[in-house]
Amino acid sequence: MRRIYSDYAYGPGPRTNCFWDESALAFDWPEMDGDARADLCIIGAGFTGVNAAISAAQSGAAVIVLEAETPGWGASGRNGGFCCLGGGLPERAKLTQRFGEASARAYHNAELSAVSHVADLLSTYGIDADVHSDGETQLAHKPSRMGELEASARDFERTYGKPARILRAADLAEAGLDGPFHGAVSIPTGFALNPRKYIDGILQVARDLGVRIMARSPATGLSRQSGEWHVVTPKGTVRADKALIATNGYSSEDLPDWMAARYMPTQSTIVVTRPLTGDEIQAQGWTSQQMSYDTRHLLHYFRLMPDNRFLIGMRGGLTATPGSEARARANVRKNLAQMFPAWAEVEITHQWSGMVCLSPKFLPFAGEVPEHPGLLAGFAYHGNGVAMASYMGHLLGRLAVGERAEIIPDAIRADPGRFPLGRARRAVMPPAYARFWLQDL
Ligand SMILES: Cc1cc2nc3c(=O)[nH]c(=O)nc-3n(C[C@H](O)[C@H](O)[C@H](O)COP(=O)(O)OP(=O)(O)OC[C@H]3O[C@@H](n4cnc5c(N)ncnc54)[C@H](O)[C@@H]3O)c2cc1C
Incomplete structure (x- = not known):
């Protein structure tokens, strides 16, 4: 090989x-x-x-x-x-230009079918995979990204025929999504599971x-x-x-x-905390179990799991050695502490990396x-x-x-x-x- x-x-x-x-x-x-x-x-x-x-x-x-x-x-x-829409990163216009309107629609229908397929497998075979989250939420990591998020909400509604919900910065705390964010868009498709x-x-x-x-x-x-x-x-x-x-x-x-x-x-790296106490969760203001990611190109993905552990992942190292792996894990821990400062000192119990794949x-x-x-x-x-x-x-x-x-x-x-x-x-x-x-x- x-x-x-x-x-x-x-x-x-x-x-x-x-x-x-x-x-x-x-x-x-x-x-x-x-x-x-x-x-x-x-x-x-x-x-x-x-x-x-x-x-x-x-x-x-x-x-x-x-x-x-x-x-x-x-x-x-x-x-x-994160069991969610995606699989590719095509721009809608380019997809339509290259393959035509009907094929672009077929692609987006496949994304929806993919999420339903997993939900059906879980229910048909009675697989308990600790499912949670009502769709998924993308959070603006800087004010200028809010405009893009609003456009993406409109695009989502046009493409998938379902409503997207826009949350302003002032709405986030009440939604249990408090953090260094400037607004968000929630879509009703997808859920999180224990893979x-x-x-x-x-x-x-x-x-x-x-x-x-x-x-x-x-x-x-x-x-x-x-x-x-x-x-x-x-x-x-x-x-x-x-x-x-x-x-x-x-x-x-x-x-x-x-x-x-x-x-x-390419590598992606994840860390998971010990279960957070109720007070710790309140102190940060991130009380929602919504699976979430931010608007960075090199994005963070994160979620509070049903047992109150917090999972956060991001891009991993560019090389694969014990040293680069240790640095990638330290980098995710640093990002967790910066984004969710109330949890900066919380013990990280698990951390690992793996390969995703681009074309x-x-x-x-x-x-x-x-x-x-x-x-x-x-x-x-x-x-x-x-x-x-x-x-x-x-x-x-x-x-x-x-x-x-x-x-x-x-x-x-x-x-x-x-x-x-x-x-x-x-x-x-x-x-x-x-x-x-x-x-x-
Ligand atoms: C850290 C991380 C976080 C991720 N987070 C998410 C997420 O939240 N949501 C999401 O949708 N996706 C996520 N992904 C991506 C997702 O996990 C993958 O897209 C998906 O699991 C790919 O499944 P697969 O079966 O194609 O490949 P894999 O699960 O990678 O399986 C490939 C298998 O092939 C085996 N193999 C390789 N060569 C040979 C050989 N010659 N002979 C026999 N076996 C071989 C390998 O050992 C491996 O087990 C993440 C990936 C990583 C690494």
């Missing part, structure tokens, strides 16, 4: 001390040992892979999922738990449907032979009619070669890999994959069992293209972050 960060990024270091691990179920997944045959072989057991496995298995397909570590080890088991409970819940569903899920079984080779995909692992090969790459920010340049430079992993055109990709018959891929959810990765996985699973490609919106099926600089493409990130940082001042 040829990957673009140092080995540290793909090892245990960044995920050590992840809060969600405390609620992980104790599964005993087998390793791939010997050769096997399947209708569909999925590489990667996160939201994309497991959702694909469920929908293919529901249609009667024999499915094997190969996971290099343990299921949910990647971003799916260590994210902020570990969600992934563990759907892993049980997949297992009950007969999906064979293999841990510690990295795919190290992928080739097409005699009309089948051969997925090689250290102890055996899976032969399958269809294969799905569901590795997102943990992808490799050569699995297959088509992936090279089509995705950009050159800021759109997710899900569909057939061009010129690779029977090979599917789903990746690049731009840090918003709880809903979108789940839904794309679901659609990819249906594609694998013979549904028409058109069930996935054109904008998402389009070839994402390649980043410049090939394997050295991370070099574009420091100047981009510097530019965003300046714009955020």
Whole structure:
């Protein structure tokens, strides 16, 4: 596997001390040992892979999922738990210009369907994932961003046909959103969850449907032979009619070669406090359980969880070493103290990082890999994959069992293209972050 960060990024270091691990179920997944045959072989057991496995298995397909570590080890088991609109960062006008009005609408409908898809899974299978928050709220971090937020509220109403609520600076304290903010917009779509409970819940569903899920079984080779995909692992090969790459920010340049430079992993870092007391919550004035983020390009995302712990995340390091990981964690702690000074001295009990994934055109990709018959891929959810990765996985699973490609919106099926600089493409990130940082001042 040829990957673009140092080995540290793909090892245990960044995920050590992840809060969600405390609620992980104790599964005993087998390793791939010997050769096997399947209708569909999925590489990667996160939201994309497991959702694909469920929908293919529901249609009667024999499915094997190969996971290099343990299921949910990647971003799916260590994210902020915002189940929300997103998945890409396209400008509406550009999306319409490039794909047409109907396709742009299909893209936005997919965003809505993605949130409903996760809600339906939770209710259908009785998965208790500590859900809270009534939609989500974006807060202006400086007065000049309030105008943009008002425009985004109008845009939201036009695009999704639902009302957005504008909160002025003077309304925030009463809404329990007191902090260094100058107003906000709340939209009624989305909710927050414990991502570990969600992934563990759907892993049980997949297992009950007969999906064979293999841990510690990295795919190290992928080739097409005699009309089948051969997925090689250290102890055996899976032969399958269809294969799905569901590795997102943990992808490799050569699995297959088509992936090279089509995705950009970047790190995000989260810290979680001990449960806050009622007095501490009142002292800060942030009493709401609304999942929230600010208007920075390099945004903060944060929420008070049902057990009164506070979670806050933001961009992580540009490199992946023990030192950069320690600095990224310290940086989030510093930002927490600056934004919520009443909690500056509160003990941080958990902190960790993981990989999100961008694409050159800021759109997710899900569909057939061009010129690779029977090979599917789903990746690049731009840090918003709880809903979108789940839904794309679901659609990819249906594609694998013979549904028409058109069930996935054109904008998402389009070839994402390649980043410049090939394997050295991370070099574009420091100047981009510097530019965003300046714009955020
Ligand atoms: C810190 C952080 C916070 C985030 N917060 C949010 C949030 O609040 N809301 C939101 O919507 N999104 C959030 N995201 C993004 C979201 O978690 C991801 O978009 C989503 O989980 C992607 O799911 P996935 O299944 O595609 O990939 P992943 O969950 O990353 O799974 C990929 C899996 O592939 C495996 N793999 C890689 N190579 C191989 C191989 N060769 N063989 C076998 N297995 C392999 C990896 O081990 C990994 O388990 C966050 C991400 C991070 C890291």
